[in-house]
Amino acid sequence: xxxxxxxxxxxxxxxxxxxxxxxxxxxxxxxxxxxxxxxxxxxxxxxxxxxxxxxxxxxxxxxxxxxxxxxxxxxxxxxxxxxxxxxxxxxxxxxxxxxxxxxxxxxxxxxxxxxxxxxxxxxxxxxxxxxxxxxxxxxxxxxxxxxxxxxxxxxxxxxxxxxxxxxxxxxxxxxxxxxxxxxxxxxxxxxxxxxxxxxxxxxxxxxxxxxxxxxxxxxxxxxxxxxxxxxxxxxxxxxxxxxxxxxxxxxxxx
Numbered sequence: 001x002x003x004x005x006x007x008x009x010x011x012x013x014x015x016x017x018x019x020x021x022x023x024x025x026x027x028x029x030x031x032x033x034x035x036x037x038x039x040x041x042x043x044x045x046x047x048x049x050x051x052x053x054x055x056x057x058x059x060x061x062x063x064x065x066x067x068x069x070x071x072x073x074x075x076x077x078x079x080x081x082x083x084x085x086x087x088x089x090x091x092x093x094x095x096x097x098x099x100x101x102x103x104x105x106x107x108x109x110x111x112x113x114x115x116x117x118x119x120x121x122x123x124x125x126x127x128x129x130x131x132x133x134x135x136x137x138x139x140x141x142x143x144x145x146x147x148x149x150x151x152x153x154x155x156x157x158x159x160x161x162x163x164x165x166x167x168x169x170x171x172x173x174x175x176x177x178x179x180x181x182x183x184x185x186x187x188x189x190x191x192x193x194x195x196x197x198x199x200x201x202x203x204x205x206x207x208x209x210x211x212x213x214x215x216x217x218x219x220x221x222x223x224x225x226x227x228x229x230x231x232x233x234x235x236x237x238x239x240x241x242x243x244x245x246x247x248x249x250x251x252x253x254x
Contacts, residue, residue, distance in 0.1 A: 002035065002119035003253060004112065005179050006141040011157050012128035015147040015184035015213060016040075018223075020125035021048040022238070023145075025228030026246035028081035032120040035074065035083045039064075039108070039133050043087035045125040049077045050226030051086050059088035063111050064136065065097050070115045079231060083119075095132045104132065105172050109140035121249075130164045138165065139172040143179035147213075148200055150186050150193045155203055178207050179252075182245065186212040211245040214238060 007020045020036060028034040038045040039060045043053045056075075062068035063085065073085045098104045112122060124137045138144065144165065148154050169176050181204045187193050201208050213219075219238035222229045229239040 002116045002122045003143070004116070004122045004124065004141045006124040006126055006134075006137040006144045007147065008124075008126040008134060008137065008144050008161070009146050009148065009158075010128055010130045010134070010161055011153075014149045015182075016128070017044040017048060017125055018219065019145070019147050019182060019184070019213070019242075020045050020123050021223070022219075022228050022230065022242040023245055023249070024082055024121075024123050025049070025079055025230050026242045027121055027249065028079060029230055029243075030246060030250070031081065032250075033081050033083075033118065035085065035115070035119045035122045037085045037108075037112070037122060037124045038087035039091065039137055040087055040125055040127040041089055041092040042127075043089065043091075044223065046084065046086040047226055048223045049079065049082065049084055049228065051075055051077065051084055053086065053088065056086045056088055059086050059091070061088040061091040061094055064091070064094050064107050064133070066107075070111045074115065079228065091133070098132065105135050105139045108136035109173075112140055130160060134164075135168065135172075138168045138176060141173070141176060143177045145179045145182060146204075147182045147184045148196075149184050150190075150196045150212075152192065152196075154196045155199055158203065178204070179249075180209045181207050182209050182211070182213065184213040185215045187215055209245060209248055211241055211248055213241045213245075 024034045024036040058068040058073040216238045218233045218236040222232040
């Protein structure tokens with residue numbers, strides 16, 4: 001049965017989608033069956049694995065509003081062992097559409113339950129907000145992975161995220177835990193970087209991954225080709241960092 005991990009941080013531009021795409025690809029490359037669920041209306045994870053959003057009929061949007069079953073939404077990517085439930089721009093309106101549904105926070109959990117046994121890992125790429133869609137993701141998840149960029153405002157808003165996690169634990173998912181905190185956009189030459197690392201480790205003792213994701217041009221270029229970095233440039237520092245992160249995840253979840 002798959003472990004479900006939400007990749008979330010309500011702060012935008014921290015590397016959520018980059019991590020969702022490249023960690024999913026790194027684990028699938030190691031032989032694990034992986035499903036990536038894109039619930040961000042921008043759909044960047046969808047295009048990041050080479051799926052054209054314009055060709056989508058069944059998506060995370062139709063899944064949440066009850067028009068589709070999970071198995072009908074799954075698209076096989078060209079990358080071995082990696083499948084996707086794509087996003088759609090209409091997902092932006094989903095929060096309004098599902099707001100009056102009874103037990104609305106369980107919609108994604110119930111939908112994924114039908115296909116959970118078919119995968120080793122399910123990663124959910126969350127939108128940069130703490131609304132009802134993210135609530136659905138956290139309710140459906142075993143753990144959350146929090147990317148944090150090594151910049152001045154790194155810890156801004158994290159107390160809000162942790163408050164949301166505590167609320168979800170009380171209300172709809174008492175087993176929710178933190179998988180780990182991932183430092184992204186790392187540049188070891190900067191004094192600020194080390195200061196941020198130290199602050200994050202104080203905020204999340206024993207939860208910070210050893211692997212850190214560097215800022216590289218090739219990592220930024222890969223999405224425009226619809227290709228995870230491990231297939232785009234396997235010798236790139238970013239590819240090696242996500243490969244290392246995948247190994248950490250595997251060790252932790254033996």
